[in-house]
Amino acid sequence: MGRWEPDARGRMTAAAMELYAERGFDQTTAGDIAERAGVTERTFFRHFTDKREVLFNGAEALENTVRETILTAAPEVSALEAALAGLHVCAALIDERRDFAVRRAQIIEATPSLRERELLKLARLAEVAAAALGGRGVPETAALLAAHSAVTVFNLSFWHWVRTGGTFAGHFTDTAAALRSMT
Template sequence: MSRWEPNARGRLEQAALALYGERGFEQVTVAEIAGRAGLTERTFFRHYADKREVLFAGASALQEILVGAVEEAPDAAAPMEVVAAALAAVGAMFDERRDLVRQRQAVIAANPELQERELIKLAALATALAGALRDRGVPEPAASLTGQTGIAVFRVAFERWIDDPGRRGLAEVVRESFDELRTLAAGPSV
């Protein structure tokens, strides 16, 4: 094999997701992933610390995008509107990779250890959102409540998007889910 292979990271991700889907996460080795991708184990470990990281490597990029969107929001925007817009802003990133995202979610749904890891990732995102809101001057507990609520709404929207046969964009489903939360919070109309 050559020393440099184009898009090694993407090839490793695709190979891992295909193997996880075929045989289950637990039954797949790093050597098999690298072999399927036409790469070496050493190349695998240059990109990922272990086979779980293939599923979670994008978490820091996602967090950066969310925090950046909160920081760039208009000063007059309400905290929940800021978080809703930040979460909708990541929609295009997911839409571009919809099939891989669906494969990833199926693997995670089939493995309790990976489900736990996903929850930890989501908790970290909620904490990051709360921190970005505090940096905007939102006091506690409002910052934490907004960050946690935003991630809860995002989880629901994400699951709806994964199962959406109409292939609507994630941003649209996120906005729709926040609208439903607003309606629910307003209570019954008289």
């Protein structure tokens, strides 16, 4: 691929995480990140649409996981349970990288504009889940409700996990149970 030092993208991601954690998102310029990664500011913006996106690389992988898990769920499974299953697999994946996830979460928590971007990614995840449910024949409104509910469980249990420890998947299971017994 590249012909200079390989994995420019990975170096930029690492540099950004370091700098955001060291001095904060607002005090870090795109040029700072590029410099630490040994590339040009222009190259940074060729890889990432903006300064925030560098923290949201894994989003597409999660979307694929959700989509495929929902689509391959047994046909008799309800919309809500299929959506929960999809997000539960995501939680289990993230469980494997607690260290990274926590550092990233702390950076996001400290910066409103990053929280904003995170909400957009979660909304996209819900849309993907809803579309997958649609592919199972679930009517639109039911699909959207189930998808957004599952993403809410995902989001709430994520932050609970970051703050309290344990396993993400475990918190997810607990929160899902609370949701089922809510009505």
